[in-house]
Amino acid sequence: MASxxxxxxxxxxxxxxxxxxxxKQMVAAAKLRKAQExxxxxxxxxxxxxxxxxxxxxxxxINSDTPKLLAGTGKTQRHLMVVATSDRGLCGAFNTNIVKExxxxxxxxxxxxxxxxxxxxxxxxKPVVKRFYxxxxxxxxxxxxxKNPHYDDxxxxxxxLVARLEDDKFDVAWLFYSKFKSALVQEPQTQQIIPVPVPxxxxxxxxxxxxxxxxxEEILSELLPRNLSIQIFRALxxxxxxxxxxxxxxxxxxxxxxxxxxxxxxxEYNRSRQAxxxxxxxxxxxxxxxx
Amino acid sequence: xxxxFELVTPEKLLRSxxxxxxxxxxxxxxxxIFARHAPVMTTIRDGNISIYKTAGxxxxxxxxxxxxAEVNSKGxxxxxxxxxxED
Numbered sequence: 529m530a531s532x533x534x535x536x537x538x539x540x541x542x543x544x545x546x547x548x549x550x551x552k553q554m555v556a557a558a559k560l561r562k563a564q565e566x567x568x569x570x571x572x573x574x575x576x577x578x579x580x581x582x583x584x585x586x587x588x589x590i591n592s593d594t595p596k597l598l599a600g601t602g603k604t605q606r607h608l609m610v611v612a613t614s615d616r617g618l619c620g621a622f623n624t625n626i627v628k629e630x631x632x633x634x635x636x637x638x639x640x641x642x643x644x645x646x647x648x649x650x651x652x653x654k655p656v657v658k659r660f661y662x663x664x665x666x667x668x669x670x671x672x673x674x675k676n677p678h679y680d681d682x683x684x685x686x687x688x689l690v691a692r693l694e695d696d697k698f699d700v701a702w703l704f705y706s707k708f709k710s711a712l713v714q715e716p717q718t719q720q721i722i723p724v725p726v727p728x729x730x731x732x733x734x735x736x737x738x739x740x741x742x743x744x745e746e747i748l749s750e751l752l753p754r755n756l757s758i759q760i761f762r763a764l765x766x767x768x769x770x771x772x773x774x775x776x777x778x779x780x781x782x783x784x785x786x787x788x789x790x791x792x793x794x795x796e797y798n799r800s801r802q803a804x805x806x807x808x809x810x811x812x813x814x815x816x817x818x819x
Numbered sequence: 820x821x822x823x824f825e826l827v828t829p830e831k832l833l834r835s836x837x838x839x840x841x842x843x844x845x846x847x848x849x850x851x852i853f854a855r856h857a858p859v860m861t862t863i864r865d866g867n868i869s870i871y872k873t874a875g876x877x878x879x880x881x882x883x884x885x886x887x888a889e890v891n892s893k894g895x896x897x898x899x900x901x902x903x904x905e906d
Contacts, residue, residue: 583891
């Protein structure tokens with residue numbers, strides 16, 4: 529059995545761990561509210577733009593002049609995985625889940641004989657991706673200076689993606705992030721962002737004659753880059769909220785576990801102390817009797 | 820008959836209400852949108868959106884910078900890049 533001193537030190541160390549997890553939990557809880565509000569407020573715009581985008585995409589006939597963002601490059605050989613994760617740990621399985629989702633997709637694509645490269649947003653995906661697909665990392669977009677995701681950040685990322693598309697670096701792009709459902713539930717998402725997915729049933733096509741001002745091409749060329757930035761912006765916001773939610777839950781668990789451990793160690797400590805006292809007493813009494 | 824009007828920015832859903840008429844600053848000229856307007860998609864220039872809650876009533880103006888407007892059978896949706904708060 530461990531000595532009294534050892535037990536005491538152990539209790540002390542668990543207590544200080546508990547203090548850290550408790551503090552992180554409270555920070556996450558405070559940040560969560562703000563991040564959640566931002567994520568939920570941004571949803572209407574992204575959803576509406578998506579529906580406008582798809583209805584427009586199904587109406588426009590695709591020819592050689594159609595922007596690549598909509599029509600793609602005509603091939604599906606090279607895939608770019610845009611993986612958005614956080615920069616910090618202490619948030620449970622949040623980052624692991626996103627990377628797992630991306631790896632499943634990447635492995636499936638590789639099995640089909642496609643080429644896969646990675647574009648990483650945030651620090652945490654890097655070690656894992658590096659381990660499994662050592663040479664496939666194309667770029668790492670550093671978000672460590674960004675406290676709250678801003679539209680301009682998303683715009684910068686999407687401009688980089690468009691530049692890569694124009695340079696003919698990839699054919700299809702996928703976006704991976706975690707959708708915020710509640711503080712307890714975050715769902716990793718896989719979304720095709722380039723080219724814009726067009727629904728199979730082109731039902732809207734003939735339904736109504738829509739007037740375009742100035743004309744379809746100009747609207748498309750303005751709308752497509754914006755749609756891309758917005759989808760990325762949404763991913764960043766959802767990720768921020770999910771991270772805080774996951775962090776809060778994970779830290780709550782850790783705090784509770786530390787509490788349980790402290791209780792257990794305290795009982796053990798008291799028992800050994802009593803055992804020591806009893807032994808001492810027995811020694812004194814039997815010593816006195818022997819006289 | 821009222822027009823279903825929605826104004827959204829990347830940050831939030833700003834308006835969702837029934838109005839009489841909205842004047843949209845389209846790239847090729849202002850457009851007054853009533854209920855049951857023919858489907859239109861247009862980009863918008865920097866300018867003021869005028870919202871008329873009732874016929875003949877006072878207009879409320881909101882300044883926007885860039886964006887996109889869509890009229891379909893459900894109503895008018897304006898996706899503004901940016902809304903300039905006037906205070």
